[in-house]
Amino acid sequence: MALLLIMLLAVGAGVSLLERLNIPPRQLAPYLEHRAAGHQPAITALAAQVAAQLQHADRGPRSSPSAATLDALIIGAQATPASTASASVVEVASVAELNQALTQAAPGQAITLRPGRYRIDRPLGLHQSGSAELPIVLRAAQPGTVVLEINTAEGLRIDAPWWRVENLVIQGVCPTQHFCEHALHIVGRAAHFTARNNRIVDFNAHFKINGDAGQFPDDGVIENNTLTNTAPRQTLGPVTPIDLVAASGWRIAHNQITDFIKAGGDRISYGAFVKGGGSRNRIEQNLVLCEQKLLGQGGQQVGLSLGGGGTGPAYCRDRRCITEQDGGVIAGNLIAACSDDGVYLNRAAASQIFHNTLIDTAGVTVRFPESSADVEGNLVDGVVRSRDEGLLRSTDNSTTAVTRLYLGSHPVRDLFQEPATLALGWRTPAPLRQALAAPVPDLCGAVRSTQASYGAFEDFAACRRRP
Numbered sequence: 001m002a003l004l005l006i007m008l009l010a011v012g013a014g015v016s017l018l019e020r021l022n023i024p025p026r027q028l029a030p031y032l033e034h035r036a037a038g039h040q041p042a043i044t045a046l047a048a049q050v051a052a053q054l055q056h057a058d059r060g061p062r063s064s065p066s067a068a069t070l071d072a073l074i075i076g077a078q079a080t081p082a083s084t085a086s087a088s089v090v091e092v093a094s095v096a097e098l099n100q101a102l103t104q105a106a107p108g109q110a111i112t113l114r115p116g117r118y119r120i121d122r123p124l125g126l127h128q129s130g131s132a133e134l135p136i137v138l139r140a141a142q143p144g145t146v147v148l149e150i151n152t153a154e155g156l157r158i159d160a161p162w163w164r165v166e167n168l169v170i171q172g173v174c175p176t177q178h179f180c181e182h183a184l185h186i187v188g189r190a191a192h193f194t195a196r197n198n199r200i201v202d203f204n205a206h207f208k209i210n211g212d213a214g215q216f217p218d219d220g221v222i223e224n225n226t227l228t229n230t231a232p233r234q235t236l237g238p239v240t241p242i243d244l245v246a247a248s249g250w251r252i253a254h255n256q257i258t259d260f261i262k263a264g265g266d267r268i269s270y271g272a273f274v275k276g277g278g279s280r281n282r283i284e285q286n287l288v289l290c291e292q293k294l295l296g297q298g299g300q301q302v303g304l305s306l307g308g309g310g311t312g313p314a315y316c317r318d319r320r321c322i323t324e325q326d327g328g329v330i331a332g333n334l335i336a337a338c339s340d341d342g343v344y345l346n347r348a349a350a351s352q353i354f355h356n357t358l359i360d361t362a363g364v365t366v367r368f369p370e371s372s373a374d375v376e377g378n379l380v381d382g383v384v385r386s387r388d389e390g391l392l393r394s395t396d397n398s399t400t401a402v403t404r405l406y407l408g409s410h411p412v413r414d415l416f417q418e419p420a421t422l423a424l425g426w427r428t429p430a431p432l433r434q435a436l437a438a439p440v441p442d443l444c445g446a447v448r449s450t451q452a453s454y455g456a457f458e459d460f461a462a463c464r465r466r467p
Helices: 001-019 025-036 041-059 068-070 095-101 404-405
Strands: 087-091 109-113 116-120 124-126 135-141 146-150 155-159 163-166 169-172 182-187 194-196 200-201 205-210 221-223 224-229 242-245 252-253 257-258 269-275 282-285 286-289 300-306 330-331 332-334 341-346 353-354 357-358 361-367 372-374 382-387 391-395 416-418 421-426
Touching: 025 041, 041 404, 041 421, 087 095, 087 282, 095 109, 095 124, 155 163, 155 169, 221 286, 300 332, 332 382, 341 353, 361 372
Parallel strands: 087 109, 109 135, 116 146, 124 155, 135 163, 146 169, 155 182, 163 194, 169 200, 182 205, 194 221, 200 224, 205 242, 221 252, 224 257, 242 269, 252 282, 257 286, 269 300, 282 330, 286 332, 300 341, 330 353, 332 357, 341 361, 353 372, 361 382, 372 391
Antiparallel strands: 416 421
């Protein structure tokens, strides 16, 4: 009886400690391996064994949705062309003609590439200015008919306002992955930029956005694009498909972001982050799969972040970065298959994290005293937590107790038919929130009643295109 009592007390103390620390197994596992590194082989072997067991309890058997499943969604690049009214069309059929058209571009023009493959060995410069009424457009008439093969550090460099890039396939083809840094680099004066309905493959940062000479490319839009990689990125530099530094007022919406695995350096990567002292950036109604084709590659993948890994003062909007972000919004996203946090806030003030669905991630972390966040209405297969004195206001979320994760129990994941393959029909009726005061976003574009379900969508079937 005494031994049984001691065992029960030990279990109780362990449960209490886990609940107090609130560290998911997938984050404890690499910490144990790191602490064991350099010790005796028996110790490192034991740490590796424990880490593997923790990972299995938290993540379970691995599988992924097929390319056909992803292509059938209304999120990401679509087969129908983006529609942009233009004053005049300038057709080009070679790289030389394209460079000339870009040099002579005028407001209202639609520079339209004829179907084919274009090898780009030097960055394309988009330096002429459009206007609000007459933006300049670079496009394919039909999606999938034009491929830009990028064999240079950055494919398109945009440093003038009111450009739109639509319907293109942009493929990194550098023999060394490290040299294919950015498909599109939006800098300085390039305010009001829009990228819509593009498929962009094999870059370290598919979109790089930053200030230049005291000017910042504010108020841009990245929507309905598909951003992915076909292999882990062998680089020491950042791996983040949408890497936004110091710009404000961007809307990042309806994109598919998958397979952003960093194989070099610190091995930490992000699906998208906004940082560098900007404000009013919105990341909403995206599908983020840290791993899709590239399963089991190791490293730490974070889904979406306000603040990322931080910014050096020289690159900050105010040269100080007292906060990395102000008034940022992450809402209505589906984030899955991440070895680390689904949502991570780093010195991000007055943040709103609303109605996201997180499956097979560590959950939501709000970190450092400069961070403050309202986290509400999310469906989280993981935990919602504060670290290092972050100010967290967690209201009416459906989450998982950390102890259950260590036991391999996933009640939120079990709400769905087969979540690893994006078969996200409800096994049982969707868990509903109380009456809402205001509408909330739906990943699939459905109208949500005042009594909405937790998470990003009411019915995931509405995210599939109709024949």
